[in-house]
Amino acid sequence: MRVVFTLNGRVVEVDVEPSEILLDTLRLKLGVKSVKRGCERGECGACTVLVNDAPVVSCLLLTVQINGSSVTTVEGLQSDSLFMELASEFGKNFAVQCGYCSPAMILTSYAFIKKVLENSVKPSREDIVRAIEGNLCRCGTYPRVVRSIEKVLERRAKAAPQI
Ligand code: FES
Ligand code: FES
Known part of the structure; x- marks a missing residue:
């Protein structure tokens, strides 16, 4: 599935599996290494990103869910x-x-x-x-x-x- 969203102010388009989590899309496909992998159960917060300015854990979010949203990581706030x-x-x-x-x-x-x-x-x-x-x-x-x-x-x- 193709997902389009804004990452750190730049529009990105990426093909993902329906079950792919945002953490994997960011780290493995888009090279955003500041987003850390921890528990992968929503408990440690290491994978937190801002989605439409609100902090969310990217290990519990399917990438397809953020279609049309704005995602911010520390790289975008320099x-x-x-x-x-x-x-x-x-x-x-x-x-x-x-x-x-x-x-x-x-x-x-x-x-x-x-x-x-x-x-x-x-x-x-x-x-x-x-x-x-x-x-x-x-x-x-x-x-x-x-x-x-x-x-x-x-x-x-x-x-x-x-x-
Ligand atoms: S990796 Fe621990 S909350 Fe996402
Ligand atoms: S886990 Fe080492 S600074 Fe927070």
Whole structure:
């Protein structure tokens, strides 16, 4: 079956089997290696991508299901200022250790921050912890990830005091 979708701002067409998962299409056919293979059961979050700006695990999604959608991975956000600010905080706060979970963790964090900023809400620490709970990190970087998200939100709140 032919599937057409937008990948990191570029329209791609790819022939897939009806049972093919998006994780395989991205890694094996489209060369997107930032999307990691972990449990393949929807439990670890390592394969997270953004579909129409929402984080989803690509191991539980058939590629045919994303026909006409927009898929974003970290490769597509390298000139996005919010993403780069967040990535910089991950670095400063040592939120990247072995790095295996990091592309997915940053994508989930980025989607959360974007939603917070769009809705002008002030999340609690518990809200942030809940937002990233679907992304497992065997290096235990959770407090550092939370701190990175908080740092970005603090900076944005200073720039826009109503948030
Ligand atoms: S590989 Fe998809 S959730 Fe673990
Ligand atoms: S940084 Fe190693 S798994 Fe998260």
